[in-house]
Amino acid sequence: MADAYLNVAEKILLEARRPMHAREIIQMAYLRELVPWHLHGPTQDKTLQARLSEDIAYHPEGSRFFRTAPGIFFLRALLDDPTTPAQFKETYFAKPRRKELRRERVLTFDRLGASSPVRAKFIDLSTLRSEFDAQRYRFIQPDQISAHSDKALAHSFVIIFKGNSVLSYRSGRFFPEIDPTRGMRSVGLGGAVYVTDRDLLFYDMFGIVSGGINEMAHGVGLSKTLAERARYENQLRLLSAVQLPRTELRPAIIQVVLGYRCPAEFSPTKAALSINDLRWIEVGNLSSQRELDETSNLLVSAGALAKFSSEMIDRG
Secondary structure (H helix, E strand, O other), rough: OOOHHHHHHHHHHHOOOOOOOOHHHHHHHHHHOOOOOOHHHOOHHHHHHHHHHHHHHOOOOOEEEEEEOOOOEEEEOOOOOOOOOOHHHHHOOOOEOOOOOOOEEEEEEEOOOOOOOOOEOOOOOOHHHHHHOOOOOOEEEEEEHOOOOOOOEEEEEEEEEEEEEEEEEEEEEOOOOOOOOOOOOOOEEEEEEEEHHOOOOOOOOOOHHHHHHHHHHHOOOOOHHHHHHHOOOOOOOEEEEEEEEOOOOOEEEEEEEEEEOOOOOOOOOOEEOEEEEEEEEEEHHHOOOOOOOOHEEEHHHHHHHOOOOHHHHOOO
């Protein structure tokens, strides 16, 4: 499915014939009445910048776009145009992604942090759905989280399955300090869910599913084609939810556990500075251990990971 954001950006850049910032692209698109009704909203420039960055990261040689400077985008189709100035043809290569908490608003649950548990525990998926149905969630600035002890920060936690194995990794020093997987080995990729993760073209649980797909792309090299297939063919399965306790460093966290069955053509590779020691591990060889993060440890010790692995194989 074509990305409406990218199509709008292409039209504007073809008309302007010069590199532009995402904010300027969106402003001109509104003036030209090119923005589809379902894309209207207060943060469309941030969403567009995220889409453009994703497209370049997923398919660096095949993307319609490239950067001429940080946050400034242009079209490959105009590189061979003799009227394009030479300075517009210089490509800026972004540094590898560091998994740092951004300044964008993040998804939180209004009351799930009020009764923070002593240790990691499962919460019913029906409880999670009821929070969404009752609209007991908010997108707030990261620096405001500590002022709300009743709020729980939402995280995606995507487990990549291949046969009887799961993809594991050790998180590096570029993880945010409040991330529960920091410095640990984990069987799930993910993190905070940002307002720009929301995708209005499909049901993504208010950015949780979309954020998880983005993490697979930026962290382990999921291609643009496979990422789009995962988005629009509903390939991520909701498996569980885990509530993590508040600590001095972080708020209570709800990790939404999702399963992704690894396609034969996907070969995970380290694509971010924060990802280290990628390794496939058979589920039967995993045991509860100190080096695992809290959610991974709970899933293993409770037998949930083995159960999910069988379900993903049966799902076929």
